[in-house]
Amino acid sequence: MLTNNQRKYIQSLHQKKFRQQSGAFLVEGAKSVQEVLASDFTVDMLLATEGFCKENARLIDNKRTQTEIVPVSELERVTTLESNNAAVAVVKTKDNRPLVAGPGEFVLVLDDVRDPGNLGTILRIADWYGIRKLICSDTTAEVYNPKVISASKGSFTRVNWWYGNLPAFFAGVSKEGGPEMPVYGAFLDGNDVHTMSFGKGGYLVMGNESNGIGPAVSPFITEKITIPRFGEAESLNVGIATAVIVDNWKRSTK
Known part of the structure; x- marks a missing residue:
């Protein structure tokens, strides 16, 4: 189960000022969490149901992130989605690096x-x-x-x-x-x-x-x-x- 401090921290990431202060954001729902686990983003914490963890064990193992198995009722307390029965990830933001169009891009x-x-x-x-x-x-x-x-x-x-x-x-x-x-x-x-x-x-x-x-x-x-x-x-x-x-x-x- 999550501690009160963990829960408050995750809920604080619903707001922009706390995302900016902590350099972290939320990724919610099975599809989006699977995508971020397979990406080059750094995942600080994963909250997921036992079923999600079993189905995505390889992705989770490759990411080597802190994982908390929680019931759906716990996910619903911290998510911004109307329904989320799978997972929430706390992910590090990336640096704001300049971009320009390359040749033919x-x-x-x-x-x-x-x-x-x-x-x-x-x-x-x-x-x-x-x-x-x-x-x-x-x-x-x-x-x-x-x-x-x-x-x-x-x-x-x-x-x-x-x-x-x-x-x-x-x-x-x-x-x-x-x-x-x-x-x-x-x-x-x-x-x-x-x-x-x-x-x-x-x-x-x-x-x-x-x-x-x-x-x-x-x-x-x-x-x-x-x-x-x-x-x-x-x-x-x-x-x-x-x-x-x-x-x-x-x-x-x-």
């Missing part, structure tokens, strides 16, 4: 995307299409938010990310010289994504759910993109829009 950039569910979905989209780098503005939802981790369905283990000031980032990229990388941006008045030709690499900027790409980032966009509307909906969810654009990019560059 496509990188996603998020400007003030605030909804955790959208960020988790975008991580899954990036993983599905083989995109390994995600650059986020300081105001984008925190990737270690439990809702982001849950929505990503384990894809957070295969996509790298960096948070910082986007105008400063793009200004720095332009000063480095070398082959110029296109910066695509999603706008209502851009070029039709269905007919345009993408380069093999570059950056795709997706903006805030309500306001789009902000005025501080807009000057760095070299090509505006739009998804043409055929019906009456006012807008598309940013996750769906990301998937549509990335799919067209992939088909254009085959």
Whole structure:
């Protein structure tokens, strides 16, 4: 059984300030915990049912992490999920290391995307299409938010990310010289994504759910993109829009 201190510590990781103070976050549910056990993340503690431990003995042994076998009722006391009958892992956060697009590489950039569910979905989209780098503005939802981790369905283990000031980032990229990388941006008045030709690499900027790409980032966009509307909906969810654009990019560059 967990001690009161262990329980309080795990519950504190529901909040961003305590995640930042401790350098740790929660991964919850069988699928996500299996993914993190198989990844290069450091798992500090695993709370799991006896059944989960038996089914994943090799993964747990390879990770050599502190493991507590607990009943489902104990998991439900510390989880953020509505139901969790398998496992919770306490995992170390990673350093915020700068990322740039390599030759022929496509990188996603998020400007003030605030909804955790959208960020988790975008991580899954990036993983599905083989995109390994995600650059986020300081105001984008925190990737270690439990809702982001849950929505990503384990894809957070295969996509790298960096948070910082986007105008400063793009200004720095332009000063480095070398082959110029296109910066695509999603706008209502851009070029039709269905007919345009993408380069093999570059950056795709997706903006805030309500306001789009902000005025501080807009000057760095070299090509505006739009998804043409055929019906009456006012807008598309940013996750769906990301998937549509990335799919067209992939088909254009085959």
